[in-house]
Amino acid sequence: MKASLLAGAGALTWGKSMAENPPQPLKGHVHHSVSRWCFGKISLEDLCRFSKEIGIESVELLGPEDWDTVKKFGLTCAMPSGPGGIAEGWNRVENHDHLVSESERYLAMIQAAGFSNMILMSGNRRGLSDEEGIENCVKGLQRILPLAEKLGITLCMELLNSKVDHKDYQCDHTAWGAELAGRLSSERFKLLYDIYHMQIMEGDVARTIRENIQYIGHFHTGGVPGRGEIDGGQELNYPFIIKLIVDLGYKGFIGQEFVPQRDPLTSLREAIHICDV
Template sequence: MKRRNFIATAAAGSAGLVSVSALSNEGPTQKDFKLKHNINHSVCQWCFNDIPLEEFLSTLNELGIKAIDLIGPKDWPLLKKHNIHCSMCNGAEISLTEGWNDPKYHEQLIQNYTEIIPLVAEAGYTNLICFSGNRRGINDYVGLQHCVDGLSQIMPLAEEHGVVIQMELFNQIDHPDYMCDNSLWGIELCRRLGSDNFKLLFDIYHMQIQEGDIIRTIQKYHNYFGHYHTAGVPGRHEIDETQELYYPAIMHAILNTGFKGHVAQEFIVTWEDKIGALKDAFLRCDV
């Protein structure tokens, strides 16, 4: 037990991020929770959806976290009430599997995004998520052009309203057959669209599984990435010592690119103290 305590203490001290209590699934105390805010922190609400949204927003205010991800128009008034920014809006997509790579969904998607884009701008938000959809036998090059054909019809409206459409990257283990499953495919889509109002949502968890080399990818292609999600690999759980990614180094790489957007925690909590786990994750990313 003495050896185990020594290892935990040394790990916390060398990282300079969390206390031993945080590493033992208890989380930092409110007194210990102080952020530098060099990183614009956010969190995906669905990971904590067993906590009523208004209660969760109050907790974020207590923590000094001023943004939340993946909230649609019906809940924006609640965010306004608590002065919490929606750092990634949703509500225009059909589903993860039915997306822009298949022309049969274009009519509905164009209608949805045409309605939602002005609402995002009116609410004072910027980012709106979208998805490629599954291949369903569609060739990647053909699907890429289908995405260009469809998205090109909403990009002038997005540009007019200052809204950034962001397509999320997924891995093939959790989302088999999803087309936008690697950075280079998504980057080629960005290049063909040729708009600063179209970016990629770079999910670090997904891309570690799919392609690895996270830091080099961020350094080389950061201009195409408009938003980041975090989670531990394997399992999409906490970003502590139970997983293989070292998030402080990744956050430094993001910070060094001059990124001014948000980094949102998107891990599935296993700790009994869920808010303690969230605090721990924020501290690890607060470089």
């Protein structure tokens, strides 16, 4: 009953938002995506319907059970979920057999669905040095990269902050991720650069993106501090950052991953126009 009530409320919110604010055409320089988990109070169908109306092309961070829904609305899933979790990832050799087996299964499903990325996590340090973590990730990822290359799917390891949200996470600095990408030396391994997380960890976002764009396969947004809306109520200049990304020739997706503090669909529409450079 609770789920149906929430879905009904989401439908009403969507209908009201569309009636009061008809879609405005976008400039077309950015491929827009939205992370499902941030909008969990709205049914997936309503989120897809609203996204399609306002020019979003993807709903991401979805498992196989939800892929048919996004495709039904003519959308893609720019970043499907992958095996493992934030704390238990590729930096532990003891995780490799399980992760390789599950990755092979996921990669086949992702390719069959017509998607082109899969998210990865490094895992927590738990005493590992940076060098040990990189070496272990290389060993594990080299076991699945040939299949990813064959299927045309890019493995994207996410950069997360270990200062506020994900204590002890290893892939918490761009330099660490770039070193891993350099050693793997494959166009099918990239970084998911989360602007929110990297602002917290290292700042200097514009220069870091410029110097590492060759290693970046996907972006996430979020307001700092607090991961709320990406408007003027937080410290990042998103129009400047997104224009830089576009000017660098990036052709992938920008995924909205903020947690709305106001009406979620109004905030989502505003975020898309902020990033419409």
